[in-house]
Amino acid sequence: MLPTLNSMQARKPNLYPTCVCRRCELEKEDNDHVWKCPSAAETTTEIWKEAMGKINEWGVQATNSYNAARKREYKRAVDRGRQVPRPVPIHWWPPSDADHVRGFSSIGGARAVHSGSQAPDRDEKPMWNVSDLLRGITPLSMLTEWSAVFRTPMSIAKTVLHKFVGYLEAQASELIWKPRCSETIAWEQSQGISAKDKTSKYTGPRGDWSQGYGYITHDGFSATIVAQSQVLDRTATGGWCTEEFGLKREYTRKREYKRAVDRGRQVPRPVPIHWWPPSDADHVRGFSSIGGARAVHSGSPALDRDEKPMWNVSDLLRGITPLSMLNEWSAVFRTPMSIAKTVLHKFVGYLEAQASELIWKPRCSETIAWEQSQGISAKDKTSKYTGPRGDWSQGYGYITHDGFSTIVAQSQILDRTATGGWCTEEFGL
DSSP: OOOOHHHHHHHOTTTOSOOBOTTTSSSBOOHHHHHHOGGGHHHHHHHHHHHHHTHHHHHHHHHHHHHHHHHHHHHHHHHTTOOOOOOOOOOOOOOOHHHHHHHTTTEETHHHHHHTSOOOOSSSSOSEEHHHHHTTEEEHHHHHHHHHHTTOOHHHHHHHHHHHHHHHHHHHIIIIIHHHHHHHHHHHHHTTOOHHHHHSOOOSOOOOOTTTSSEEETTEEEOSOOOGGGOOSOOSSOEEEOSOOSSOSSSOHHHHHHHHHHTTOOOOOOOOOOOOOOOHHHHHHHTTTEETHHHHHHTSOOOOSSSSOSEEHHHHHTTEEEHHHHHHHHHHTTOOHHHHHHHHHHHHHHHHHHHIIIIIHHHHHHHHHHHHHTTOOHHHHHSOOOSOOOOOTTTSSEEETTEEESSOOGGGOOSOOSSOEEEOSOOOO
């Protein structure tokens, strides 16, 4: 949390009777205003244009690194005696101005900064703004758009986007935040506010904390305690942001509330979240993206919702938890994401443990018995083999839309892996 004037006023209203911005002297200074202040508009445009001019350089660097990694992967596979197709190099195509506009279409104010003049946003109420990027926040939704618009694998888009936002953040810190601090310090000195005054203990009544601390909801700022289902994918801590943040802490909502009250803050009492037992129809919808789930659930043949489901019951039995399934559970069961995540992890963990005991271990016992009947010893299985090898394509590689493939372009890879844990649309390479 930045020590903006609105938070300083909330902490020590005796020293800060007003929180009007000391640069423009027009609006109250909060976390958003620092970056949206009219006095910083010209600087923001300059920083943006400089960062845009470096995108091609970063794109070429990321693409070269990506191709080099694929070459190493190919060489390693050949050295192991595997017959794999030679990787086709990925090329970086310099994005046009129209590509840039589409890539930033979800960011409020980006079109205006990019064009240097007033321009309407694509969304009426954008969830993200240029000010968020200047603070070092990188929305996942923006990553998805960049990968599609720039026609590049997700890992290349991620590298370029991180460099872009990192550059914006570093320059904004130097050219906007530090000058703002200098002007604020000069004002404090003119008011006789010393460093000792700012660190001394204050026991009087505090100001309004709601605009200085809390979470951003659909209705604007909310004080410390809010239902997680209201929290947007926005935070002021930097890094990647998904739809869940805020209440994802080591403390429960009741402990958070008690701690806030103990500190003398006036916050609303948290409303308990209730678990509503899902109906059979809820269960069917919750598993709708999983191939074979309807048949297993009903105990009879049943059609899948998708013609070619990306995930199957067999994936869950191996301990794979798709993020797409988490999103469906949270929506269908009408529960915050953290609760859905906990229940889903326990569900998949139970499936994996039972499948290991009742399916995998009996399979191993029967296979070992067959090996013994064939005279195959443990020494035989671990001894070095130098003869011609069989077809590896079904044993190793990545899963594509057309089945297994040893080396594939990252843009073809599905959100599926056999290593367990959470799976997103990108893995493997």
